[in-house]
Amino acid sequence: MKKVILITGASSGMGKETAVKLIHEGHIVYTVARRIDQMQDLKSLGGHPLQMDVTREEDIQYVVDTIISKEGRIDVLWNNAGYGLYGSVEDVSLTEARKEMEVNVFGMAAMTQKVVPFMRKAKSGLIINTSSMGGKMYFPMGAWYHASKHAVEGLSDCLRLELKQFNIKVAVLEPGFIATEFGSVLLHNFSKISPQSAYTGMMDKIIHGTKRAGQGNGSSKPSVIADTVSKIVSSTNPKTRYRVGKFARPMVWMRTYLGDRLFDKIVMSQM
Known part of the structure; x- marks a missing residue:
């Protein structure tokens, strides 16, 4: 069945790869991101790219109004926009931390608030929220990123219970290491921290590990996410x-069953 799908954060990586797949499957796919120039190829494939910043309510309202006026409905909302902010709690400014939360948590909530009324009216809908294996566990230097993804997990659980009465499904996507721009953003964040930071030794090891993960078999291809989202979209229940991608399952398993102290030792053994 052809569905009207709205994807945020679709200018690259998981969002863009998935949009291509869903378009090829015959769905009506609207993609939004700040960098609309990077979505023009989706338009040539039959997609509908729109420029939007998830931190701007007027942008969100325009996008939702545009889709409703043209299609009359939104069947699937994939809240995929987000980014990683890395650095020690001591080093990262609260301005940067608030921006992280604004995009990863409040942007997702704002999109949801604008779309849910139409899904309620239709008594049908699916919301997919992108969390991370980082929403279930943690690494040093990732406090604000992990905090945002833990918030996505909690928000999604409550949302699922609230919307069940309206026949709206909520699924959480928990990717592991995926070959996207995430690593380059992490490295850029580190470059803004003072070289006199007390945490340079730890940062150097994480930088080395990030670069290594970006080579060879250190990350899964975005296509594993595209296949998973396609599966979610086509499922009746x-x-x-959905935990998918390199290290997602084993890392969350260790965090769940080994306890804090042992998991801490495992993580720090890599430092």
């Missing part, structure tokens, strides 16, 4: 969570 999707699971509440």
Whole structure:
């Protein structure tokens, strides 16, 4: 069945790869991101790219109004926009931390608030929220990123219970290491921190590990996310969570069953 799908954060990586797949499957796909120039190829494939910043309510309202006026409905909302902010709690400014939360958490919530009324009216809908394996565990230097993804997990659970009465499904996507721009953003964040930071030794090891993960078999291809989202979209009864990609399952398993102290030792052994 052809569905009207709205994807945020679709200018690259997982969002863009998935948009291509869903378009090829015959769905009506609207993609939004700040960098609209990077989505023009989706337009040539039959997609509908729109420029939007998830931190601007007027942008969100325009996008939702545009889709409703043209299609009359939104069947699937994939809240995929987000980024990683890395650095120690001591070093990262609260201005940067608030921006992280604004994009990763409040942007997702704002999109959801604008779309849900139409799904309620239709008594049908699917919301997919991109969390991360980082929403279930943690690494040093990632406090604000992990905090944002832990918030996505909690928000999604509450949302699922609230919307069940309206036949709206909520699924959480928990990717592991995926070959996207995430690593380059992480390295850029580190470059803004003073070289006199007390945490340079730890940062150097994380930088080395990030570069290594970006080579060879250190990350999964975005296509594993595209295949998973396609599966969620076509399911009549999707699971509440989908853990997919390099290291996602084993890392979350260790965090769940080994306890804090042992998991801490495992993580720090890599430092």
